[in-house]
Amino acid sequence: MVGGYWRAEKRCGGGLGAPGCMLPLLGPPANNKDTMLRSYVRWRCVPAAVEAAQQTAAAPAASGSSGGPEQEADVLIEFKNVWKSFGSKQILRGASFKIRRGEAVGIIGSSGTGKSTTLRLAAGLLQPDKGEVLIKGEPRRGLISDDDTSDKLKVGLVFQSGALFDSLTVGENVGFLLHEHTNLPVNKIQELVAESLGKVGLSGVEPLYPSELSGGMKKRVALARAIVRDEKHDNVEQVIMYDEPTAGLDPVASTVVEDLIRDLHEKHGEGHHHEVPAGGHHRHHHHHKHHHSHPSGSSTSSASSYAGSTSFDSLASANGGSLAGANGSSSSAAASPSGNGTTVTPLGALPAHKQPPPGGITSYIVVTHQHSTIRRAVDRIIFLHEGRVVWQGTVEEFDTTDEPIVRQFASGSLEGPIRYE
Numbered sequence: 093m094v095g096g097y098w099r100a101e102k103r104c105g106g107g108l109g110a111p112g113c114m115l116p117l118l119g120p121p122a123n124n125k126d127t128m129l130r131s132y133v134r135w136r137c138v139p140a141a142v143e144a145a146q147q148t149a150a151a152p153a154a155s156g157s158s159g160g161p162e163q164e165a166d167v168l169i170e171f172k173n174v175w176k177s178f179g180s181k182q183i184l185r186g187a188s189f190k191i192r193r194g195e196a197v198g199i200i201g202s203s204g205t206g207k208s209t210t211l212r213l214a215a216g217l218l219q220p221d222k223g224e225v226l227i228k229g230e231p232r233r234g235l236i237s238d239d240d241t242s243d244k245l246k247v248g249l250v251f252q253s254g255a256l257f258d259s260l261t262v263g264e265n266v267g268f269l270l271h272e273h274t275n276l277p278v279n280k281i282q283e284l285v286a287e288s289l290g291k292v293g294l295s296g297v298e299p300l301y302p303s304e305l306s307g308g309m310k311k312r313v314a315l316a317r318a319i320v321r322d323e324k325h326d327n328v329e330q331v332i333m334y335d336e337p338t339a340g341l342d343p344v345a346s347t348v349v350e351d352l353i354r355d356l357h358e359k360h361g362e363g364h365h366h367e368v369p370a371g372g373h374h375r376h377h378h379h380h381k382h383h384h385s386h387p388s389g390s391s392t393s394s395a396s397s398y399a400g401s402t403s404f405d406s407l408a409s410a411n412g413g414s415l416a417g418a419n420g421s422s423s424s425a426a427a428s429p430s431g432n433g434t435t436v437t438p439l440g441a442l443p444a445h446k447q448p449p450p451g452g453i454t455s456y457i458v459v460t461h462q463h464s465t466i467r468r469a470v471d472r473i474i475f476l477h478e479g480r481v482v483w484q485g486t487v488e489e490f491d492t493t494d495e496p497i498v499r500q501f502a503s504g505s506l507e508g509p510i511r512y513e
C-alpha cells in the first residue's frame with residue numbers, strides 16, 4: 093500500500109496541479125483523501141511517510157461460543173436490572189444481561205438507546221442509579237480510579253474516536269499509560285509498545301503523529317493502546333469493549349479491524365506472540381483453550397483531545413472485588429455494601445478446560461451499527477431497545493428471529509415498533 097501523495101503524483105503524471113489532474117479521492121483509507129485535499133489546496137506535495145501492512149482478511153469460522161450449559165462461574169460481567177439517567181433523560185431502564193468467558197458479543201440497537209452508556213457502566217466510568225453491575229459475581233464498588241488495580245478482571249474500553257493525542261507520536265500514545273502509571277524503564281516501555289503495535293500490524297509507526305495516519309490505522313493504534321501489556325496485570329484475564337470500532341471506515345478497512353478484533357482475542361488467549369503478517373493471517377477458533385499469558389491493558393482513564401474536540405478515552409481496569417483470582421488463589425471476600433448474597437463459585441472449582449487463561453483477552457464486546465462488524469466480529473448479539481435488552485441470540489438467530497424490533501432494525505424499515513422522533 094502506498095501513501096496518497098505518491099499515488100496522486102503517479103496518476104497525475106505531471107504531479108499535483110498539472111492541467112487536467114484528477115485526484116483519486118475515492119479509495120481505501122490510506123489514500124489520505126483529506127490530506128490530499130489539503131495538500132492540493134496548498135499546491136504542495138509531501139511524500140507519505142510510512143506504510144502499514146494492510147492485512148487481507150480470511151473469513152472467520154463460526155465460533156459457537158454461546159452454546160452450552162450456563163455456568164455462573166463463567167459469567168464475567170453481569171448487568172442486573174440496571175437503570176441510568178442523565179438529568180431528566182432516562183437512558184437505561186432495567187438492562188439485564190451476562191457476558192461469559194470466551195464470548196464475542198455484539199451490543200446493537202438504535203441510536204441513543206444506551207449502548208455506549210452500557211460500556212461505560214461496565215468499565216466503571218459510570219455508576220448505575222439502580223441495579224447492579226457484577227464483575228465475576230461481585231458488585232462493583234464505586235467507580236474505577238487510577239489506584240484501582242484489579243486482580244480479578246480487567247475491562248479495557250476502546251472508544252469510537254480512537255481518541256489519540258494529536259500532539260504525541262504513535263509510540264507515545266500507545267505507551268502513554270505505561271509512562272504515566274508504571275515505573276517501567278523507557279526502553280521496556282518501548283519494547284511493550286513495539287510488541288503491541290506489531291500485534292495490530294503496525295510495526296515501526298512509532299515516530300508518526302496521528303495526523304499522518306489513515307482512519308483505519310488510527311483505530312488500530314487505539315487497539316494497540318488498549319492491549320499494551322503493563323506486566324503488573326500479566327496474570328489477569330480481561331474483557332475488551334470496543335465502541336463502534338469500524339465507524340467511518342471503508343469496507344476493506346472495516347474488515348481489517350473486524351478480523352483484528354478476533355485475532356487479538358484468539359492470539360492473546362492462546363499465547364501466540366507473532367505479529368500480524370502483512371498479507372493475511374491465520375485464524376484460530378479455540379475458545380476456552382487459553383493456556384498462555386499474554387495480557388495487557390492499563391488502569392486509568394484520561395481526557396484527551398482528538399480532531400479538535402475533547403473526548404474521554406479510557407482503558408479501564410475493573411476491580412470486581414472478592415473472588416478467587418485467575419490463578420486460582422482466593423482473596424478475602426469482603427461483603428458488598430448492597431449485600432445481594434450472590435454466590436460466587438471459585439474459579440479453582442472449574443473443570444480444567446474452563447479454566448481462565450492466566451491473562452489474555454478472554455471475551456470482548458463490540459458496540460456497532462455496522463452489519464459487517466456484526467457478521468464478522470461477533471458470535472452473540474444483545475439487542476438494546478429503549479434502555480432494555482429486548483432480544484439476545486446468536487448471529488444466525490438474529491437473521492431468523494420473528495422479534496419485530498429485531499426484524500425492523502435489520503431491515504432498516506420505517507414501519508414497526510422502533511419510532512424515531
Ligand SMILES: Nc1ncnc2c1ncn2[C@@H]1O[C@H](COP(=O)(O)OP(=O)(O)OP(=O)(O)O)[C@@H](O)[C@H]1O
Nearest residue numbers: 178179181183201202203204205206207208209210
Ligand atoms: N454524560 C452524559 N450526560 C448527559 N447525557 C448523556 C451522557 N452520556 C450519554 N448521554 C445521552 O444518553 C443517550 C444515550 O447515549 P449512548 O451514547 O449510550 O447511546 P448509544 O446507544 O451508544 O447511541 P449511538 O448509537 O448514537 O452511539 C444519548 O441521548 C446521549 O446524549
